[in-house]
Amino acid sequence: MNPLPTNLIQKFAEGVDTLYVLEQLDPVIEEHVRVLGIECRGKELFDLKGEYSQAMIKKVILGEEAEYLTTDMEIPPRPPALCPGCPHRGLFSALKPLNVMVSGDIGCYTLGALPPLSMMDTTICMGASVSALHGRNKIRPDEAKTSVAVIGDSTFVHSGITGMINAAYNQSNSKIIILDNSITGMTGHQQNPTTGKRINGDPTTAIDIEALAHSVGIERVLVVDPYDIAATREAIKAELEVDAPSVIISRIPCVLLKEVRAKQRKPFFVDPDKCVGCKACMKIGCPAISMKDKKSVFDFTQCVGCGMCKPLCKFDAIKEGD
Ligand code: SF4
Ligand code: SF4
Structure with a gap:
């Protein structure tokens, strides 16, 4: 947060015996605290590099080693995954059969x-998805019809807009897909200039992405619903055939937003009598779906009832919760 809440820091410091500043990388907050004349402990104890785990903090501050339990059980690997019901899953599932090169960017959708x-x-740096695709399409115009860029709404306003202007100005046939989940997801649901709220939640102006794309000279601007995987795929496929830059906005709010959770549908479930165990529903990689006894089962504690998996089952085994 910038500027730092000076009064809050001073008030907090007055109520503690020793003030520790735990911040990864450079001591930005620590130096600010010292400039305020507040004594604190920080980088003389903690490294400039690496991740600050709970165990490491406990050891440094309390001098205690963390206790670990061990087991001989074989624990399955649990790589990070898009959340159940994440709209980005629909967009990537729509892209998959199109066999396109995806110029990626930085956000939860990087998963x-x-x-x-x-x-x-590819994932290079924030905003590079759009500019890298533009550059690629300039040197390999024959491959423009088999390549897209994906970028989240927040990253787009951070540094994707300039790439979009470049694509429009230099007419590179780039297909820019903006994954608009109406929030900055990866870093913890911060507002951004497209959401209509300032970082502190106060109402403010909201960038109209469609109008912005039109205003820089992109004529082909469309909005798709990534929960409708088939329709999203057809829309992207059609745009890939067009000799002009396109902006495709894949728009569904993040499922973890409070207002979205409040309207969440009941978990879906699998009718075991109809399921033949074909695993077609697993292709979208939803963490709520697993196989047991050669049948698909949905974890009702994870399923948010997004319905993306339902059309994938040709046996009508996936049912809406009642
Ligand atoms: S797609 Fe349908 S039939 Fe196939 S595993 Fe999933 S629920 Fe079962
Ligand atoms: S409806 Fe299907 S895709 Fe959506 S969260 Fe539930 S199991 Fe996952």
Whole structure:
């Protein structure tokens, strides 16, 4: 947060015997605290590099080693995954059969690089998805019809807009897909200039992404619903055939937003009598879906009832919760 809440820091410091500043990387907050004349402990105890785990903090501050339990059980690996009901899953599932090169960016959607979706070929730095695709399409125009860029709404306003202007100005046939989940997901649900709220929640202006794209000269701007995987795929497929830059906005709010959770549907479930165990529903990689006794089962504690998996089952085994 900038500027730092000076009064809050001073008030907090007055109520403690020793003030520790735990911040990874550079001592930005620590130096600010010292400039305020407040004594604190920080980088003389903690490293400039690496992750600050609970165990490491406990050891440094209390001098105590963390206790660990051990087991001989074989624990299955649990790689990070998009959340159940994440709209980005629908977008990547729509892209998968199109066999496109995906110029990726930085956000929770970068998890689309992992199996089973495996739909991100490059991730360079924030905003680079759009500019890298533009550059690629300039040197390999024959491949413009088999490549797209994906970028989240927050990253787009951070540093994707300039790439979009470049694509429009230099007419590179780039297909820019903006994953608009109406929040900054990866870093913890901060507002951004597209959400209509300031970082502290106060109402403010909201960038109209469609109007912005039109205003820089992109004529082909469309909005798709990533929960409708088939329709999203058809829309992208059609845009890939067009000799012009396109902006495709994949828009569904993040499922973890309070207002979205409040309207969440009941968990879906599998009718075991109808399920033939074909695993088609598992191709989207939803963590709520697993196989047991050669049948698909949905974890009702994880399923948010997004319905994305239902059309994938040709046996009508997936049912809406009642
Ligand atoms: S797609 Fe349908 S039939 Fe196939 S495993 Fe999933 S629920 Fe069962
Ligand atoms: S409806 Fe299907 S895709 Fe959506 S969260 Fe539940 S199991 Fe996952």
